[in-house]
Amino acid sequence: MNLRNDSAKTTRRSNADLKPKTSKHGRWISFARPAWVVLTLLILMLNIAALPHYDAVLQRVCATPAYCFGDQLTSARVQSLQSLGVSTGAYAAVYAVIYSISVLVWVLLGALLFWRQSDEPMALFCSFMLVLFGGASIVPVLEEGLAPLSLGWYTLVNVLWFVGQVCFVLFFYLFPTGRFVPRWTRWIVLPLTGYYVWEIITENTRRFTPLSALVFFVLILTTVVAQVYRFRRVSTTRQRQQTKWVVFAFVLVIVGFISLYIVGQLILIRIFAPQGDSSSVVVFLIGLVATTVLNTIFLLIPFSLAIAILRSRLWDIDIIINRTLVYATLTAILALVYVGLIFALQYLLRGIISQNNDVAIVVSTLAIAALFQPLRHRIQAIIDRRFYRRKYDAAKIVETFSATLRNEVDLNQLREHLISVVQDTMQPAHVSLWLRKPNSELPRSDRIPPR
Helix, strand or coil, X not given: CCHHHHHXXXXXXXXXXHCCCCCCCHHHHHHHHHHHHHHHHHHHHHHHHHXXXXXXXXXXXXXXXXXXXXXXXXXXXXXXXXXXXXXXXXXXXXXXXXXXXXXXXXXXXHHHHHHHHCCCHHHHHHHHHHHHHHHHHCCCHHHHHCCCCCHHHHHHHHHHHHHHHHHHHHHHHHCCCCXXXXXXXXXXXXXXXXXXXXXXXXXXXXXXXXXXXXXXXXXHHHHHHHHHHHHHHHCCHHHHHHXXXXXXXXXXXHHHHHHHHHHHHHHHHHHHCCCCCCCCHHHHHHXXXXXXXXXXXXXXXXXXHHHHHHCCCCCHHHHHHHHHHHHHHHHHHHXXXXXXXXXXXXXXXXXXXXXXXXXXXXXXXXXXXXXXXXHHHHHHHHHHHHHCHHHHHHHHHHHHHHHHHHHCCCHHHHHHHHHHHHHHHHCCCCCCCCCCCCHHHCCHHHCCCCC
């Protein structure tokens, strides 16, 4: 035995272990980190520089409504402000604060990902996406504040908007592993780039044509197909939980956007401004509230992404999704039943008593209160059986075993029932049951002394 050679090999092995291991992504990450810092500072400085110009644009009355920016004042809006006693400066300040907070939250959550997980390529890409999309794409401060100043500002703002939009769509092709799954999604990058370039050239970033709407719908459909394929065929258990967080937030954003449009545009505005009177105070307040709520809802996207990447245990999302499905369905059904009962009772009681409105409201309210708990339990059972079949079956098996446990006296039968329950609920590779002898059959030294 050559102790000198063995000790030398051991020393070389230990020294090699002490050397820092270079990741295959380490070289480009070392360039990406400074680029992220420069980009984030640029986004923040541009938004700060754009705020005074954006404030001035909002206070300037637009003469031609068809060519106004989304939040720019028109003569009808000025009349609404005057009737409320609100100045144009206060109006501009409110919108500037709303969008500034939105940009700050997107950038801060991107910075959190960069600070905690900048050594992970996917986390670093998500951090880039949050800063670009939240700071230059989704908020109109740069587009309406800086872009009209000169050709140079217009080019810079549109380049940032373009990169942010492309990164946002690419996120769905890459999350959570950082690889294109399925492989054909990598070939969508070229038409995706062409679509957003065409949007900039034709200046359709704010209003869709039928062709652009069709292309946009196809792109969104490919992201959905990619995430569903990845979830069902490729993702591990933890990756599925990460996907659930992000998809859940996007579903809430889409549902919230559609609900705001239906409630605001199709119901409230038609009720309070049936002739299309845009100078109505209610219409103005609806627009302000919708803008605030919509920007708040969109913040679910960066929050869910930060949770999905930074948290190691993500099991709580199943409970959140379950409760959301139950109470959203319950609220919708009860609202329909409540409105239907009011109209039906008013129609039935119209010729019997004069106070039909109050009676109908009271009876409908009592009916809703009586239906709440039974309907909630019924919806909970349907959702558990439909979406959480394995947990639902396990709960039913344990419930049945509990009833058997109270009535079964045969030890052999009870043992078989117990093994069957463990196999059905936990599905282990092997099951073994060990029964300890009662104390009376043990040697005297092993018995437990009475207290």
